[in-house]
Amino acid sequence: MKRNIKRALFITGLVGIAFSFLACNYTINNEKVTDMKSNEEELDFIFPKGNLGPKELFTGNAYNIGLVDIDDVYTTAVGNVYFEPGARSNWHTHPSGQILIITDGVGYHQIEGEPIQIIKKGDVIKCPPHTKHWHGASPDTGLQQLYIVPNTENGIVDWMEAVTDVQYNNIK
């Protein structure tokens, strides 16, 4: 009887080992899976991903979704851009400036002649009218950013040349 109890405990013990091993392994695997996850899956998507931006205007993959279309009532364009790690816009200006609201991730913003500014979840960035700038994700982490372009009666954006790798990597 005593031997049977011991045997039962022994078997249960083995099941326990197996279970805890599986549990650990699952956790470990989960972490590995997390590590292997593309950045896209780690960031919060408040809005649909949108459409891939054209290669003429973006380096890497940036996806844009318009949230407020331009009209003469609100005279404001609003949208969201998801930048994959390493992706960025070309240099550009806005006739009435632009407001960026970072809702997730880590990225870069640079006004011409100034150092690259690291931007992250919760940051709000203003770029004045007719000021040359670019924005995008950091090399390792993507970026979710809302953009607000005010006073669209003056125009929206004037696109310029691509941000070179040398410019992108010139972090101080």
Next chain:
Amino acid sequence: MKRNIKRALFITGLVGIAFSFLACNYTINNEKVTDMKSNEEELDFIFPKGNLGPKELFTGNAYNIGLVDIDDVYTTAVGNVYFEPGARSNWHTHPSGQILIITDGVGYHQIEGEPIQIIKKGDVIKCPPHTKHWHGASPDTGLQQLYIVPNTENGIVDWMEAVTDVQYNNIK
């Protein structure tokens, strides 16, 4: 020797049981903790919570943080309001209208004379100029909402009377 191996496996087995039990219990406890979390902790806070809105303008607890101050460059006010469940603004109008962007939670928006509209994460709502409306959280879930007030040279907001419980509960 064989008995020692069995004993070692038996003890390891017990440790295994204990470990797996702890692991399960931890998960279960974690779920319980999640269930007990207040709504505030369940919602994503992109921005600091901000300051409690005055009782004269809000029913329940609504917290406002300004993100873009009014100036004559961008002529746009941007901020975030976190509404606790059941909290809502008074009725009000905006001279140039308002854009709401819901970043988390579930809430209500109503334009005077129209049914209450249920709003949730990812929704974008426009309220035209000089149009009486109110917005807030649903009774059970809070709301995180960005607001954009364009063309602030015309003014920001004109506050009116509170939304009664009868009005708030008039969901169709």
